Amino acid sequence: AGVLLSAQSTFGQAIMASSQEVSSSPQKGTRSLKTILTELGTTYQVNIMYEESQISGKYLAYPLPKQPKVERALDLVLRDLGLKYKKVDDGVYAILPVRKEAKKVPVLPTPSSQSSVEPRPESTLRALDVAVNGVVNDDKGVGIPGVSVLLKGGTQGTTTNADGAFSLTLPDANGTLVFSSIGFETLEVPLIGRSSLTVQLRPDVKALSEVVVVGYGTQKKVNVTGSVATVDEKFLANRPLTNSEQALQGILGVYVNQPTAQPGADGANIRIRGLGTLGSNDPLVLVDGIAYSLRDINPNDIESISVLKDAASAAIYGNRAANGVILIKTKSGQKGKLKVDYNNYVGFQRVTYLPDAVFNSVEYMEGKNRALANEGKQPEYSQATIDEFRNNPNNPEVYPNTNWFDVLFSRAPMQEHNLRFSGGSDRTTFSISAGYLNQQGILMGSDARKYSIGSSITSEVSKRLKMGLNLSGTYWDRNESVIGNDYLMNQIYRVLPTQPTLMSDGRYADTWVRTPGHNLFRNPIALATEGSNNNATMRMLANLFAEYRLPFDLTYKVNVAINYFNGIQSRFVPLVTKFEPKSGVTTPIDFNGMPRSAYRAQNGEMNLTMFHTLNYQKQLGAHQLGGLLGYSAESFYNSNFNAYREGYFGNELTELNAGSLNPQVNGGSGRNRLLSYFGRLNYNYLEKYLLEFNFRNDGSSRFAAGNRWGFFPSVSAGWRLSEEEFLKNVAAVSNLKLRASWGRLGNQEISAFSFVNAVSIGRGLDYTFNNQIAAGAAVNSFSDPNISWETTTITNLGLDAGLFSNKLNLELEWYEKLTSGILQGVTIPDQIGKLDGPVQNVGDVRNRGIELTITHRSKLGKEFEYNAGFNVAYNRNEVTNLGGQVLYGSNTITQEGSPIRSYYLLEAEGIFQNEEEIKAHAFQNNATKPGDIKYRDVDGNGIIDNNDRVITGRSFPEYTYSFTLGANYKGFDFSTLFNGIANVDTYVTHNYAQPYNNGAGVTREWLTDSWTPENPNARLPRLTTATGYPQNFQNSTFWLQDISYLRLKNIQLGYTLPTALTQRVGISRARVYVNGQNVLTFSDYTLTDPERGKLYGTLFEYPSAKTYTAGLSITF
Amino acid sequence: CQESYLDLKPTDRYTEQNFWQNEEHALAGLNGTYRALTDDFLYGSDSPFLLEALSPNAYNYGNTKGFNIIAKGNHDANNSSVINNRWGSNYRGIGRANNLLANLGPIPMDEALKKRIRGEALFLRALFYFDLLNLYGGVPLILDRPLLEQGTYPRNSADEIRTQILKDLDEAAASLPLSFTGANKGRATKGAALALKARVLLYHQQWAAAAEAAKAVMDQGTHQLFPDYRGLFYLENEGNAEVVFDVQFKFPEVGNSYDINFQLYENSVPLPDLVNAYLMTDGKSITESPLYDPAKPYENRDPRLKATIITPGSQFAGAPVTATTFVQTGFSQKKYSVYKDDVKPVELLTSGKSELNFMYIRYADVLLMYAEAKNEASGPDASVYEALNKIRTRAKMPPVAEGLSKEQLRQVIRHERRIELAGESLYYHDIRRWKIAENVMNTNLYNHRNQVIDSRVFNASRDYLWPIPSVAIQNNPVLAQNPGYGK
Structure with missing residues (x-):
C-alpha cells in the first residue's frame, strides 16, 4: 500500500482528449495508473492517496481527455477499473481499498478535525490492535531517516530508521498518522484501514513553495530573480517589539539601529545595503501596497515582511525605491472556523549604559580645581567649601553627593496585550485585531501608551470579482519632559554631585555652590516631572481594493487608500521654584528659558494613493508568461498649526484660553505629488530558466517642469540548476539557483520647491523700530532650478543553495550600487550672503557589498530539533565623482575616493612628555604644555593647522552581522539572536564626552588616568576643562572611538503546553515564554550604549534599555 | 493634465x-x-x-x-x-x-x-x-x-x-533724512551715515576728514547728550537724542541676553584695570588724588564708575552686592542692564528676554571722535576742549585741564574714550588702532x-x-x- 502526494504546484502537461482503454501491462500509448494519478495531482493541485496494491499493474490509454474538475477526471480514470475514491478534505482524495466489507468502512476521520477522536473502551482498543508498517521517502524516492510518525490525537508514535522504514502498533487501522521531519512538510495520512504505507514527503514549502510578497503582487520564492529578504510572523513572534521598525533587526543586509528606549519614540534607523545617498537613506515602506509609517503598524498585525534590496525587485517602485523597499503584508483571516489568538507580555526595562560620572562632590571639586590650575587659573571651589562637604557627609540638602543617574533612571515596567479574531466562510474571510501597549520610561517622567486596531475583510463577491478593505489605526499617547527629552538628557549630563535633589519637605532644593559656566541649576527632577508635554498621534490607513478577473487571463485590480495622520502636542510650562537651604532664597527653576505658558501644536497629513494594475498570467506548455501594467497617482499633503500663550495665574489651568499674554500663532502647509506608469514582464521555462523585466516612469512635483520625469528600468534572470537533469539525481542538492539582475532606481527625497528661491517671511526676519514690529523678508537659501532625479543603478548576483534536503541553506549575494546625480544640500561659502546652499545633483557614490547567509536546521535524536543561522553583510562605500568638489562637515569630509562623510581629523601621535618635545615639534599653540596631545605635521610646514587633517575612520559600519541559535525539545523552545556591527567609529563631544565642559561634570577616568608628570603613560592628556582649554579637544583622531559591537539582542525560552491538556479547556495551543532583549553587549565603547543613533555629536540621547519580559500566547 | x-x-x-x-x-x-x-x-x-x-x-x-x-x-x-x-x-x-x-x-x-x-x-x-x-x-x-x-x-x-x-x-x-518719527524711528539717518563715516575715517587715521564728518553730525543739531549718564541706558529712555544709530530689540519679537550675561553668566565682567582707570571726582587718578581711600576704593570716583560697573559693597537690583556676588573679578557690568540699583525685579530676564537697544553710535562718541581727530589733525583748539568738556560736564566731572600739548591731550582723549565708552564694544578696536594692544594685553x-x-x-x-x-x-x-x- 502507498500514498502519494503530488508536490508540484504549477502546471502539468496538458491532457488531451482520447478514448479510455484499460490494460494490465505497459503498451504503446498507455501509462501506469500511478503515473496518471501523479499527473492528475499536479494538474489539479490536489493530493491523491492510494494503496499501492490497488493500483499496481493497471495501465490506461494516455493522454486522457481534459476535464474541468478533478472529480470528473478521477471518475473517468477509475470507472473502468472498478475503483472508487473519496474526498477526504479540501484537495485530498483517497482511492478506496476494494474490500468485501467496503460498505462497512467507518466514517473517515477528517484529518483536520480535532473532535473526531473519541475515547473508546480499553477492552475494545486491545481487541483491535493492528500493526502498521511502511516507508517514508523523499521526492526522489529515497528513504528519510528520523521522521517522526505519530498517531493523531493518540499517544502512539515512532521514528523511521536509516532506510526510512517504520512500524508501530495502533488500536485500529482507522486513525490518522502524522509524519513530520525537519526540512519537509508535515503530512497527515488517514489509514483508511490500511496496514502498510509508502509515504512521500514534500520538501518543506518554506524553502521551495514559499510565496513572497513582491511589488504589486506575490511570487513563488523559487522564482524570484532579485534580492529579496523575508521574515514571517514566526520570526517576529513574542519579541517585545514596541515598534515595527525593530522587527527588521537580524534581517540580512539590513542595518537596523535602535538608538533609544524612549517610550513612544523608540523607532529604529533602517539602512539597506549601506549609504547610497547623502540625503535621506530611509527605505520606502509599503503596508499592503500603500506607503505608510512602519512605526504605526502593530508588529502583531504583520504576517510577513519582504525587503527588496536590489533594483530588479524594487524598480517597480522606481521613484522612491533607491534606498530599498520594505513590503509589509498584514494578517488576514483563513476560511474555516473562528480562531481567537491572544498574546501578552509583561516585563521591565533597565538602562544599559550611562557614563561613569563622578558623583562624589569632593572628588568632583578637587578635580575641577586641578583642571583649572593646569590652565593657569584660580580654583573655583575654595578649600573651605571642599572641607564643608567633606565634613558633612550626612546632610544631603546642603552638602549632597547626588548620584543623579540613580535618582533619574529606574526600572520601568511595560506590558502589551493583543487579541485577534479571524476566520471566514466560503467566500469571505476576516481578521479583527486590537492591541494595547503600556510602557513606562526608564527615564523619570516619560511613558507611552499605544492603542491599535486592525481589520481586514476580503470577499469573493462573485466568481470574477473580489473586494476587500483593510483598516488599521494606531493611537500613541506619549508623555515626556516639558523641555523635551533630548534637552533633559543634556541637563542630566550637566548636573553636578554638589547639587541637591529635594528638601525633606518635598520642595525642590537649590545649590548654594556657585559653579561658573553652570550658573543656572535646573533641578532635573523638576524638569522631568513638572508641567506636561504630551504627544497624541493618530495614524490611520484605509485601503480598499477590488480585483476583477477579465477574459484572456487578465486580472484588473484597483486600490484606493487614505493614509491619515493627526498629531497634537500639548505642552504646559509651569512656574516652579527651588529653595536654597543655606540662604533661604527661593528662585524659579528655568525651563530652557520658557516662561509659564501653554503651547498646542497640530500636525496633519493626508496622503492619497490610487493605483490600477492589469495582470496577465498564462501557461503555454512549459512556458509561463506573466505581465503587469500599472498606473499610480499619489498626493501628499501636510499641514501644521500651533498656538501659544503666556500670562497664567497658576499651574492649575493649562489650556490656551486660561492664559492672557503674548499670544502667538503659526501655521502652514505643503503638498507633493507623484504620477507613475509601471510594468513588469516575467517568463519562465519549466521553472528552470527565469527572466523578468520591470520599468517605471515617474513624474514628481519636487522638480521643475522639464526635469521632473524619470525612467527606471530593470532586468533580471535566474537559473535553477537543481532542476537540470545533471543535478536532479544528486541527492545532496535540493535547490540551487543562480540569479543576476540589473536595474535603475530613483530618489526625489528633497524638500518641496527646492528648485526655486524662496523669500522667507516671519518672526525670524521681523525687526522692531521704536518698539513696534516691522515685517521683514529675506532669501535664506540658494536654489538650483536644474535639479532632477538622483538615480541608483544596482547590479546584483546571487546564489541560493539548499543542501541535504534543505537542512543546510546558503544564500550568497554580490552587488554594486552606483548612485549618480546625488541630491545633496551643498554648503556654499558664507560670502554668498551666508545662504543655505542649494540642493544639487552633486556626484556619484558607489556601494559594493557581499552578503552571506547560512542556515542549518536538523535534529538530534527523536525530539531535539535545533537550528542555527549566520549572516554577514559587507558594504564598502566610496564617492566616485563629486565634480572636483569637496563637501565638509564639522569633522567630516566627503570627497572623491573616500567613503561618504569620512572623518577628517588632525592625527594625534601621542602626548607631549616635556618642553623639549614641544620645542622640537611643529608649532601647535602658544599654550602647549607637557601632557597635551601631539598632532602630526602632515604637510611638514612646521605649523599644525587645518591642512594637517587626515581622512580616517568610518561613520557607517563596513560589516553588519547576526547569528541565531534555536532549539526545540518536547514542548520547550529556545531561541537567540545576536547581532553586531564592525569597522565603524564614533566621534562624541560635549558633556561627559569631554571633561568639565562649560561647567558640567567629569567621568571618573579623567581623575584617575589623565597625564601628570607622575603618570606619563596615562591614556588621557592632562586634565583641563574642555571649554577653557580647547587645544586638546580639537577634532583629532585621539577622540575617534571604535563603536563596533556584538550584542545578544534577544534570547527567548518558551514552553508549549501539551495539547492533550489544553484541549480539555478548549485551547488548541498555549505557550508561555520568557524573553530578554539587549541582554549582553560586547564593545570597546562604553560611554553610552554602542547602538547609538548619532555616530557623531553629543551624548544627549534617551538611553537604551535591557528588557526582560514574560508572556503568554493562546489560540482558541 | x-x-x-x-x-x-x-x-x-x-x-x-x-x-x-x-x-x-x-x-x-x-x-x-x-x-x-x-x-x-x-x-x-x-x-x-x-x-x-x-x-x-x-x-x-x-x-x-x-x-x-x-x-x-x-x-x-x-x-x-x-x-x-x-x-x-x-x-x-x-x-x-x-x-x-x-x-x-x-x-x-x-x-x-x-x-x-x-x-x-x-x-x-x-x-x-x-x-x-x-x-x-x-x-x-x-x-x-x-x-x-x-x-x-x-x-x-x-x-x-x-x-x-x-x-x-x-x-x-x-x-x-535727518530724523525719523513714530514707527520709523530707529532707521538709519543722515547723521548715522556721517557718524559711521567719521568712525571709518578715524580708524584709518584720516584725521581731518574724520573730524569733518563728525563735525557735520554736530552741526546738524539733531543730536545732543542725554542729561543723565546712567539714565541714558535705561529702557524708558530708548531713542533719546543722544542715539545716533542703535540696534533695536523688543521682547518677545527680538530679544537679547544682556541681563543674564551680566547678572548670572558673568561671561564678560569688568576687570580691575578698568575700575582703577576711573578718575577721582577731583579729576586725578587714584594714585595721585588724596581723595582715594583704599578701604573704600569705589568712593569719590568718577560717577561713571558706578553707572557702568557693579562694585562690591554697593546695591544693585534691590539687593546688596557682596565680595562674592560676582565670583570672577568681583565686578559686573551695570551699563546695558535694565535693572536699577534700588528696584528688585520680579525675575531675572533669562536668555533672549532682554530688550534694551544697543547704541552702535551715540553722540558722545561723535564728540570724542571729533576731539581725537581734530587734535590729531591740527592740535588742541577750543573746539576740542568744548567737545571733551561737554562729556565731562554731563558726567559731573571737572573739565579737562587747559593748555595741554597735543600729546598730552591725546592721552586725555584716549582715557576719556575708554571711560565714557566702557562696556560698549569699542575699546578693543581702539587699542588696536592706537597700536597699544601689545602693551596692554x-x-x-x-x-x-x-x-x-x-x-x-x-x-x-x-x-x-x-x-x-x-x-x-x-x-x-x-x-x-x-x-x-x-x-
Missing part, C-alpha cells in the same frame, strides 16, 4: 519670481536686512560685551563663543567660534542688502521712498563691511545679489573695502582682591587682525590668510 497635476506652487512663502513687486516687498526686504544686525555674533545675545572682553576692560572666563582664547592669544583659524561665525554673520547682512539693492530698481513705487530705502540699505552694507574690515582686514568685495561665483572671489585689499564703505556712506548720507589678569585669575598674550606681528576662518579658506582656497596664521 499630467503636467498640471504635478505643477504645484508654494502657498506659505513667496518665491523670487513673485516677490519684489511693490513697496511693501521693498520695505520688508529692508527690515530683514536690519534684522541681520541682531545676529548672536554681532550685536545680539551677549556679543557686544564679549568683544569688550578682548580688551583690558573685561574678562570672559569661560571662553564663551571662543572669545577668551582670542584674548589669551591662543586662537587660530579654526578654534574660535566667533572668528568662524562673525565672518558669515556680516556677509548675511551684506547679502540681504545686496539682494534688495539689486531688486529695488524696477519696483514701481514712490521714488523718494525708493531713494531712502536705497540709502538705508547702503548704510547697513557699509556697517557690515566695516566690521569685517576691522577684524579681518580686506575681504572679498561683493556688491551684486548673491551668486554662486562670489564664493570663488579672492580677498580685496583693505583700501578697496574702505573706499566702497565710504562711497556707500556718502550716498546714504545724501539720501537719508600682554599681562596677567587679576580679581578685585588682586589675585591672578588668568593671563593674556598679544602677538603684535599677528594678533592685530583675526585669521580668515579655516572654513572660509576650505570652501574657497583662493582666500589668502592673514600673516602669522595657519589655514
Whole structure:
C-alpha cells in the first residue's frame, strides 16, 4: 500500500482528449495508473492517496481527455477499473481499498478535525490492535531517516530508521498518522484501514513553495530573480517589539539601529545595503501596497515582511525605491472556523549604559580645581567649601553627593496585550485585531501608551470579482519632559554631585555652590516631572481594493487608500521654584528659558494613493508568461498649526484660553505629488530558466517642469540548476539557483520647491523700530532650478543553495550600487550672503557589498530539533565623482575616493612628555604644555593647522552581522539572536564626552588616568576643562572611538503546553515564554550604549534599555 | 493634465519670481536686512560685551563663543567660534542688502521712498563691511545679489573695502533724512551715515576728514547728550537724542541676553584695570588724588564708575552686592542692564528676554571722535576742549585741564574714550588702532582682591587682525590668510 502526494504546484502537461482503454501491462500509448494519478495531482493541485496494491499493474490509454474538475477526471480514470475514491478534505482524495466489507468502512476521520477522536473502551482498543508498517521517502524516492510518525490525537508514535522504514502498533487501522521531519512538510495520512504505507514527503514549502510578497503582487520564492529578504510572523513572534521598525533587526543586509528606549519614540534607523545617498537613506515602506509609517503598524498585525534590496525587485517602485523597499503584508483571516489568538507580555526595562560620572562632590571639586590650575587659573571651589562637604557627609540638602543617574533612571515596567479574531466562510474571510501597549520610561517622567486596531475583510463577491478593505489605526499617547527629552538628557549630563535633589519637605532644593559656566541649576527632577508635554498621534490607513478577473487571463485590480495622520502636542510650562537651604532664597527653576505658558501644536497629513494594475498570467506548455501594467497617482499633503500663550495665574489651568499674554500663532502647509506608469514582464521555462523585466516612469512635483520625469528600468534572470537533469539525481542538492539582475532606481527625497528661491517671511526676519514690529523678508537659501532625479543603478548576483534536503541553506549575494546625480544640500561659502546652499545633483557614490547567509536546521535524536543561522553583510562605500568638489562637515569630509562623510581629523601621535618635545615639534599653540596631545605635521610646514587633517575612520559600519541559535525539545523552545556591527567609529563631544565642559561634570577616568608628570603613560592628556582649554579637544583622531559591537539582542525560552491538556479547556495551543532583549553587549565603547543613533555629536540621547519580559500566547 | 497635476506652487512663502513687486516687498526686504544686525555674533545675545572682553576692560572666563582664547592669544583659524561665525554673520547682512539693492530698481513705487530705502540699505552694507574690515582686514568685495561665483572671489585689499564703505556712506548720507518719527524711528539717518563715516575715517587715521564728518553730525543739531549718564541706558529712555544709530530689540519679537550675561553668566565682567582707570571726582587718578581711600576704593570716583560697573559693597537690583556676588573679578557690568540699583525685579530676564537697544553710535562718541581727530589733525583748539568738556560736564566731572600739548591731550582723549565708552564694544578696536594692544594685553589678569585669575598674550606681528576662518579658506582656497596664521 502507498500514498502519494503530488508536490508540484504549477502546471502539468496538458491532457488531451482520447478514448479510455484499460490494460494490465505497459503498451504503446498507455501509462501506469500511478503515473496518471501523479499527473492528475499536479494538474489539479490536489493530493491523491492510494494503496499501492490497488493500483499496481493497471495501465490506461494516455493522454486522457481534459476535464474541468478533478472529480470528473478521477471518475473517468477509475470507472473502468472498478475503483472508487473519496474526498477526504479540501484537495485530498483517497482511492478506496476494494474490500468485501467496503460498505462497512467507518466514517473517515477528517484529518483536520480535532473532535473526531473519541475515547473508546480499553477492552475494545486491545481487541483491535493492528500493526502498521511502511516507508517514508523523499521526492526522489529515497528513504528519510528520523521522521517522526505519530498517531493523531493518540499517544502512539515512532521514528523511521536509516532506510526510512517504520512500524508501530495502533488500536485500529482507522486513525490518522502524522509524519513530520525537519526540512519537509508535515503530512497527515488517514489509514483508511490500511496496514502498510509508502509515504512521500514534500520538501518543506518554506524553502521551495514559499510565496513572497513582491511589488504589486506575490511570487513563488523559487522564482524570484532579485534580492529579496523575508521574515514571517514566526520570526517576529513574542519579541517585545514596541515598534515595527525593530522587527527588521537580524534581517540580512539590513542595518537596523535602535538608538533609544524612549517610550513612544523608540523607532529604529533602517539602512539597506549601506549609504547610497547623502540625503535621506530611509527605505520606502509599503503596508499592503500603500506607503505608510512602519512605526504605526502593530508588529502583531504583520504576517510577513519582504525587503527588496536590489533594483530588479524594487524598480517597480522606481521613484522612491533607491534606498530599498520594505513590503509589509498584514494578517488576514483563513476560511474555516473562528480562531481567537491572544498574546501578552509583561516585563521591565533597565538602562544599559550611562557614563561613569563622578558623583562624589569632593572628588568632583578637587578635580575641577586641578583642571583649572593646569590652565593657569584660580580654583573655583575654595578649600573651605571642599572641607564643608567633606565634613558633612550626612546632610544631603546642603552638602549632597547626588548620584543623579540613580535618582533619574529606574526600572520601568511595560506590558502589551493583543487579541485577534479571524476566520471566514466560503467566500469571505476576516481578521479583527486590537492591541494595547503600556510602557513606562526608564527615564523619570516619560511613558507611552499605544492603542491599535486592525481589520481586514476580503470577499469573493462573485466568481470574477473580489473586494476587500483593510483598516488599521494606531493611537500613541506619549508623555515626556516639558523641555523635551533630548534637552533633559543634556541637563542630566550637566548636573553636578554638589547639587541637591529635594528638601525633606518635598520642595525642590537649590545649590548654594556657585559653579561658573553652570550658573543656572535646573533641578532635573523638576524638569522631568513638572508641567506636561504630551504627544497624541493618530495614524490611520484605509485601503480598499477590488480585483476583477477579465477574459484572456487578465486580472484588473484597483486600490484606493487614505493614509491619515493627526498629531497634537500639548505642552504646559509651569512656574516652579527651588529653595536654597543655606540662604533661604527661593528662585524659579528655568525651563530652557520658557516662561509659564501653554503651547498646542497640530500636525496633519493626508496622503492619497490610487493605483490600477492589469495582470496577465498564462501557461503555454512549459512556458509561463506573466505581465503587469500599472498606473499610480499619489498626493501628499501636510499641514501644521500651533498656538501659544503666556500670562497664567497658576499651574492649575493649562489650556490656551486660561492664559492672557503674548499670544502667538503659526501655521502652514505643503503638498507633493507623484504620477507613475509601471510594468513588469516575467517568463519562465519549466521553472528552470527565469527572466523578468520591470520599468517605471515617474513624474514628481519636487522638480521643475522639464526635469521632473524619470525612467527606471530593470532586468533580471535566474537559473535553477537543481532542476537540470545533471543535478536532479544528486541527492545532496535540493535547490540551487543562480540569479543576476540589473536595474535603475530613483530618489526625489528633497524638500518641496527646492528648485526655486524662496523669500522667507516671519518672526525670524521681523525687526522692531521704536518698539513696534516691522515685517521683514529675506532669501535664506540658494536654489538650483536644474535639479532632477538622483538615480541608483544596482547590479546584483546571487546564489541560493539548499543542501541535504534543505537542512543546510546558503544564500550568497554580490552587488554594486552606483548612485549618480546625488541630491545633496551643498554648503556654499558664507560670502554668498551666508545662504543655505542649494540642493544639487552633486556626484556619484558607489556601494559594493557581499552578503552571506547560512542556515542549518536538523535534529538530534527523536525530539531535539535545533537550528542555527549566520549572516554577514559587507558594504564598502566610496564617492566616485563629486565634480572636483569637496563637501565638509564639522569633522567630516566627503570627497572623491573616500567613503561618504569620512572623518577628517588632525592625527594625534601621542602626548607631549616635556618642553623639549614641544620645542622640537611643529608649532601647535602658544599654550602647549607637557601632557597635551601631539598632532602630526602632515604637510611638514612646521605649523599644525587645518591642512594637517587626515581622512580616517568610518561613520557607517563596513560589516553588519547576526547569528541565531534555536532549539526545540518536547514542548520547550529556545531561541537567540545576536547581532553586531564592525569597522565603524564614533566621534562624541560635549558633556561627559569631554571633561568639565562649560561647567558640567567629569567621568571618573579623567581623575584617575589623565597625564601628570607622575603618570606619563596615562591614556588621557592632562586634565583641563574642555571649554577653557580647547587645544586638546580639537577634532583629532585621539577622540575617534571604535563603536563596533556584538550584542545578544534577544534570547527567548518558551514552553508549549501539551495539547492533550489544553484541549480539555478548549485551547488548541498555549505557550508561555520568557524573553530578554539587549541582554549582553560586547564593545570597546562604553560611554553610552554602542547602538547609538548619532555616530557623531553629543551624548544627549534617551538611553537604551535591557528588557526582560514574560508572556503568554493562546489560540482558541 | 499630467503636467498640471504635478505643477504645484508654494502657498506659505513667496518665491523670487513673485516677490519684489511693490513697496511693501521693498520695505520688508529692508527690515530683514536690519534684522541681520541682531545676529548672536554681532550685536545680539551677549556679543557686544564679549568683544569688550578682548580688551583690558573685561574678562570672559569661560571662553564663551571662543572669545577668551582670542584674548589669551591662543586662537587660530579654526578654534574660535566667533572668528568662524562673525565672518558669515556680516556677509548675511551684506547679502540681504545686496539682494534688495539689486531688486529695488524696477519696483514701481514712490521714488523718494525708493531713494531712502536705497540709502538705508547702503548704510547697513557699509556697517557690515566695516566690521569685517576691522577684524579681518580686506575681504572679498561683493556688491551684486548673491551668486554662486562670489564664493570663488579672492580677498580685496583693505583700501578697496574702505573706499566702497565710504562711497556707500556718502550716498546714504545724501539720501537719508535727518530724523525719523513714530514707527520709523530707529532707521538709519543722515547723521548715522556721517557718524559711521567719521568712525571709518578715524580708524584709518584720516584725521581731518574724520573730524569733518563728525563735525557735520554736530552741526546738524539733531543730536545732543542725554542729561543723565546712567539714565541714558535705561529702557524708558530708548531713542533719546543722544542715539545716533542703535540696534533695536523688543521682547518677545527680538530679544537679547544682556541681563543674564551680566547678572548670572558673568561671561564678560569688568576687570580691575578698568575700575582703577576711573578718575577721582577731583579729576586725578587714584594714585595721585588724596581723595582715594583704599578701604573704600569705589568712593569719590568718577560717577561713571558706578553707572557702568557693579562694585562690591554697593546695591544693585534691590539687593546688596557682596565680595562674592560676582565670583570672577568681583565686578559686573551695570551699563546695558535694565535693572536699577534700588528696584528688585520680579525675575531675572533669562536668555533672549532682554530688550534694551544697543547704541552702535551715540553722540558722545561723535564728540570724542571729533576731539581725537581734530587734535590729531591740527592740535588742541577750543573746539576740542568744548567737545571733551561737554562729556565731562554731563558726567559731573571737572573739565579737562587747559593748555595741554597735543600729546598730552591725546592721552586725555584716549582715557576719556575708554571711560565714557566702557562696556560698549569699542575699546578693543581702539587699542588696536592706537597700536597699544601689545602693551596692554600682554599681562596677567587679576580679581578685585588682586589675585591672578588668568593671563593674556598679544602677538603684535599677528594678533592685530583675526585669521580668515579655516572654513572660509576650505570652501574657497583662493582666500589668502592673514600673516602669522595657519589655514
